[in-house]
Amino acid sequence: MSSRSITRRLFLSSVATGMVGYPSFKQVKATELLSVVARSPFIASGVAVSHESEIFLGLPRFPGMEKTFSLARVNSRGEPIPFPGGSWNTWQKGQNSARAFVMVNAIHLFHDNTLWVMDQGAPIGSQPEPGAQKLVQLDVKTGRIIRVLSFPKAIMPSGARFNDLRIHGDLIFVTDSGLGGVIIHNLSTGKTLRRLSGQKVMRNDGVHLHRGIGGRILADGNGKRPDTASDDIEVDASGTWFYFAVPAGPLKRIGVADLLNTALTDDQLAQKVEIVAEIPSIGGTCMDTHGNFYLADAENSRITVLSPEGKRATLVQDNRLISPDALFIDRNRKLYIPCPQLQKLAFLNSGRNEAHAPFLVLSMPLPESLNGIPLGKGVEG
Template structure:
């Protein structure tokens, strides 16, 4: 990877004077620990303040046999909530089952939020199957169920990940490109920036794996994943997003929620933060440091508010590192789902292998914890 980065925006509330994004190496590297393992491909973990943990399982081609969501126990992952939600089978419409869960989160309360794209890879989504669900993480009871209509999620759309601040849920659409906002207080859902090319993978960009290998299927078709990773600052002022190829952008959340602004007007308010390597996931801390799972280096990089990107940890076990989680004690959790080795990314040959692992490492004591 070429260590050259350029920046035209800033992180948090700090404006950068220089257009050059510096790259620094961490003086010391923390130790990487194996935290959990799974017999199914997992790309997301949710960690509660009391230590309870959950895994989600996306259904890529050849990976249809998982329960979609599970709780980590001493005996391994156990289907959660363990009823009809975990009983999807190929051919089901997926309206009332978990089909293709791409993200799970716990935001400091008793709710486990999941993002279900509603269709296995390569399948068409049935009406109402794409959804957000908040489970009581103790009982498994559904506390909130949010479905998308054709206005908020047109055909071809795919809800990818979410963040919550106050009463607002922000969701990226990686199928078409766009940001979906649901107001928990009013129950209203709006779609923003769906027409903007800045929410789509740049035409000249390619998604890469380890050491820069271009991802493609047996016919040479390359993945075209659009707005994917998403973060919201601790004060709720800024929303950051990126496609897996970058660049990283940000926009003020107040502008996204302003119904008087058209998408064309909103697009002019988008700020490019940085060009980045191919990434799988992200996290943000209370000080505005962004953490990126660098697929090309199998590393976790930190992008500081001053515009410096530094490698915190690099390990060849981090095969396609994905969604990142920082817990209250300062542990960073990293699933390694091996996505670069699935058939659609590996010339048609699935070279993934069980078990799949989740790793973790301790952030430096001076690093701010999860907000």
């Protein structure tokens, strides 16, 4: 069976289980599963956990969060403290933004146990200065800056915004949520590609609307809805498929080999993008080595699992899961869930800011299986 046929079967399975109203899931008592691992005075939208179980948080500079120190390590009391310290954590408007964290939109930790930080380089509504939009790699033990990557206008033109990243082998994959697109940087050769730039498949289609709890359409006080392009991103454990979505879905994919084939134009690449499944509005994802997707469902305050065969099940549902965001599975198969309450911020909540501290990061052990979906030994891919 062709890969396109497999994808179509997965998509139709999603339809059959209730694409409009979403499937009926077995409910789990969240209070028995979820533990609070961090309480932050600032919005925490990203989490990463080292091989030694140290927890790191991304603290973006959203309106009202101007005093954030942007990147934190969680101490033994569950409190975030600045990491790595010094000028990297103390940026203020007017200061040099090339060597400080300004608008941390994502953090992640991969097989080599170093921390990667995605900095958009400017608060919402501002344009980043040259060099401000960057990827920063840090030593998790010492906080030493290992490398800083920024790209020229050919790769990051005006209006482009870093969003999320994944690493597979020597390749860094980065989504652009401003114009839409994917940046692929080879750590060994130093070569960088920008692919699917501005293509419709990378942008919201106007049909899938970004929603919050109860299906509320997110908008500011003037009714303006967010226009976020390619956002969530995963690469499967084999490095075969690149998955992506805008917050409102659907989930799509394209072959990594196609993305790397410079003989294909962006228009030709767009024709190779496949729809994998319809999904609710999400804040973030992660993917385990079994190929299961974990979806941070912002409409229903839950984490759902989508298997490669199209099965869906609720992992956990809890009222504390307000705008659950970038998920992370550590080496002990614990799932970490930041709850930044983004849908309560004024620009997504009809002009009213109802978000309030503490901003929680929750954690739970993953079961061996879930409603027939095997999860055992499936760490993050």
